[in-house]
Amino acid sequence: MSSEKLDSFSLGKVWRLTKAAIGGEEQDFTKGDLRVGMFVLAVPMVLEMVMESVFAIVDIFYVEKLGAQAVATVGLTESVQTIVFAVGIGLGMGTTAMVSRRIGEGDVVGARVAAFQAIVLGVLASIPFLVLGQVAPDLVLRLMGAEPDVIAVGADYTKVLFTGNIFLIQLFLINAIFRGAGDPSLAMRSLWFANAINLLLDPCLIFGLGPFPELGVAGAAYATNIGRACGVMYQISHLIRGSGRIHLYRANLRINLGVAWRLFRVSIWGIVQFLLATSSWVFLMRIVAQFGSEVLAGYTIAIRLVMFTFLPAWGFSNSAATLVGQNLGAKQPERAERAVWLTAHTNAIGMTLMGLSFILVPHLFIGVFTQQPEIAANAVECLKMLAWGYPMYAYGMVLIQSFNGAGDTTSPTLINLFCYWVVEIPLAWSLALSLSMGPAGVYLSIVIAESLMTIVGFFVFRRGRWKAKMV
Numbered sequence: 292m293s294s295e296k297l298d299s300f301s302l303g304k305v306w307r308l309t310k311a312a313i314g315g316e317e318q319d320f321t322k323g324d325l326r327v328g329m330f331v332l333a334v335p336m337v338l339e340m341v342m343e344s345v346f347a348i349v350d351i352f353y354v355e356k357l358g359a360q361a362v363a364t365v366g367l368t369e370s371v372q373t374i375v376f377a378v379g380i381g382l383g384m385g386t387t388a389m390v391s392r393r394i395g396e397g398d399v400v401g402a403r404v405a406a407f408q409a410i411v412l413g414v415l416a417s418i419p420f421l422v423l424g425q426v427a428p429d430l431v432l433r434l435m436g437a438e439p440d441v442i443a444v445g446a447d448y449t450k451v452l453f454t455g456n457i458f459l460i461q462l463f464l465i466n467a468i469f470r471g472a473g474d475p476s477l478a479m480r481s482l483w484f485a486n487a488i489n490l491l492l493d494p495c496l497i498f499g500l501g502p503f504p505e506l507g508v509a510g511a512a513y514a515t516n517i518g519r520a521c522g523v524m525y526q527i528s529h530l531i532r533g534s535g536r537i538h539l540y541r542a543n544l545r546i547n548l549g550v551a552w553r554l555f556r557v558s559i560w561g562i563v564q565f566l567l568a569t570s571s572w573v574f575l576m577r578i579v580a581q582f583g584s585e586v587l588a589g590y591t592i593a594i595r596l597v598m599f600t601f602l603p604a605w606g607f608s609n610s611a612a613t614l615v616g617q618n619l620g621a622k623q624p625e626r627a628e629r630a631v632w633l634t635a636h637t638n639a640i641g642m643t644l645m646g647l648s649f650i651l652v653p654h655l656f657i658g659v660f661t662q663q664p665e666i667a668a669n670a671v672e673c674l675k676m677l678a679w680g681y682p683m684y685a686y687g688m689v690l691i692q693s694f695n696g697a698g699d700t701t702s703p704t705l706i707n708l709f710c711y712w713v714v715e716i717p718l719a720w721s722l723a724l725s726l727s728m729g730p731a732g733v734y735l736s737i738v739i740a741e742s743l744m745t746i747v748g749f750f751v752f753r754r755g756r757w758k759a760k761m762v
Contacts, residue, residue, distance in 0.1 A: 309334055315476035315535065320614055321395055321621035325630050329637070332613055335479035336470065337606035342479075342486045349490055350511050351595045353497050355660050357444075359584045361508040362666075364432070364445025366591030368452060370576040371431050373569030375453075378416050379460040381565045381700075382409060383467030384612075385558030388698040390471030391613050392762045394536065395620020401550075403543040406468045406530070408551040412558070413464040417457035424453025436580040447509035455516030458523050465526040470613055474535035477526075485522025489514045557762060560700035564707050571711040575733055578723055586730055589669025592660050596670075597677055600645045601684070607638040608688040612696025616762075619697055624758040627697070631752070635689040639682050646681025649674050673734050680738040687745035690752050698762035706747050715740030 308327060311318075312334035320328045354361050386409040393402035423431065428450035432442045462485060466478035492503075492514035499505025506513060530539045579590045614630035649656065653671045661667050691703045715736050722732025 313338070313476055313479070315474060317536070318473060320473055320617050321623060321626070325614070325626065325633055328614060329607075329610055329630065329634055332473070332475050332610035333607050333634070333637075335475040336609045337603045339466070339475070339479035339482045340602035340604075340606040342483045345486060345490070345599075349493055350515070351592060352660055353493050354508055354511055355588075355592070357497070357508055359588045359663075359666065360438075360441045360444045362588040362591055363438075363441045363580075363584050364448050364508055365511070366587060366594075367432055367436075367441070367576065367580070368445065368449045370573045372452065372456075373572055374566060375420050375456045375459060376463075377565035377569045378562055379413070379463035381560075381562030382412055382416065382460070382558045383463045384561035384564075384695040384700060385409075385554050385698075386464055386467040387471035387609075387612055388557055388616050388696055388700075388762050389554055390468055390537070391473075391616025391696065392620040392698065394472055395617035399536070400543075402472060403537060403539055404547050404550050405554060406537055407539060407543050407545070408547060408554050409464050409468060410461065411546060412551065412555065413460045414457065417460045420453050420456040424450050424456070428453065436577050438584065441584065445508055447506075448512045451509055451512035452515060455512070455519060458516060458519035461523045462519050462526070465523065465530065468530075468537055469526075469535060470609055471616060472536040473613060473617065474537070475610070475613075477529055477535045481522045481526045481529075484525050485518045487518075488521045489518030492517055553762075557698055557700055560704045561695060564695075564700055564704035567704065567707040567711055571715055574716050575719055575737070578719055578733055579730055581724075582730055585663075585665045586669045588661075589666045589671075590673050590730065590733075592657065592666070593670040593673035593677070595660075596649070596656055596674060600642065600649075600681075601688075604638050604642050604685055604688055605692070607634050607641075608692035610634060611689050612692045615693050615696035616698070619758065619760075627693075627758070628755075631689060631693045635686050638689055639685040642681045642685035646678040649678035649681075653678075669730065672731065676731065676734040677737060680742050683742040683745045687741060687748055690745065690748040693752065694748075694757050697757040697760045699757040699760040702751050702757065703748070706744055706751065710740045710744040710747065714743060 308330050312331040318328065318331055320332065351362065351365060354365050386405065389405040390402045393399070393405060429442050429446045431449050431453070432445055462482070466481060469475065469478040493511060494500055495503040496506050496510030496514050497508070498510075529535060530537060532538075576587075576590070580587050611631050611634040614634070615627045618624070618627040618630065653674045654667070657667050657670045657674065661670065691706070694700070694703045718739060719733045719736035722728045722736055723730065726732065728735070
């Protein structure tokens, strides 16, 4: 299958490759047509991220019916929750880099050892968030600038969601193992299973349908945790049964301090990288919160829609990371570079089309989630402004993930530090408050900073130092 061409893009070829991708047919991504390799990796990764997008959208769809305070609770809590995402994704970047490099080298045992160390590190990393959720959920909301009525409505949601973060981090890490090994279909199916459970439980636990208790906004958090826990159990069953390229035997279930330390060293910059990025969103949310619950609710809905399109684009970016890692392991750096540009151009086409849709008919998307005029107006303003940067975002995502796939997590960390903290946060504060642009100043700062990140990433990528990175 890996030698098959996509020259004519015949429906028959596309269908056969799609079945191979979703079915998890084993491929060698260090040989053959790169377009086929990208396609087979990207299809399940994009579908995985589409479901993650649906996960976020469905939550806000139901919660919006509880009022602006409930939506604001979700927005504020998940702004802090992005710190947890930073830990999970950062560890996942190091895991994908190390596992993919070992697979490219033909060292399957080394990949198994790295996989188990990642799981152990994930358990340790989740403990502080569990404690915070149990001890001070109201403090989390207060620090984010929540109004008293928002805290009264949302403290239980924050407590439940933070307590279940062990499942979120493991879901990220084990899927990173699957992706690094070249088994994106397993990652896709585990996330689909987790999110299907959440989709079923969301309305039941929020509104008390049938035999279920009516838990309000906290019901969304319970549904999320249960879904993610089911997804992790599904992942572990495949690791133990050896359904994919990574099979954890009893001999692999040992802590290897040397491998764990190397993984931590690679991952710590990934964690800092995403912490810089995601914590910047916390500060942006804090600035937006000063303009009231309706503005905050509109911003939350618009950002959810943006994430809906970003996550599938990250699917393409993750496929580039796997191709880079495995081809560097196979001593083929030029093939790794070609894979990056092929993926970036493809990603840009889809993102540009979606950005145009948000610019031309934003009400069509926003109207699905709210009929309240003031919230809708704020959401439309945010969505239209952010959509102008979509082509730049597409290239930036792939370039940054390519560094990470090579194990060079330092370069994108420094890029994030400059673009988000030296440029975006001061600019957002100045435009929104000092120059009295209001929320529009925050939205404009996002477009400028993300576009700058792509430009800087391009020049760093062209220098080529990532090709010599050892993992």
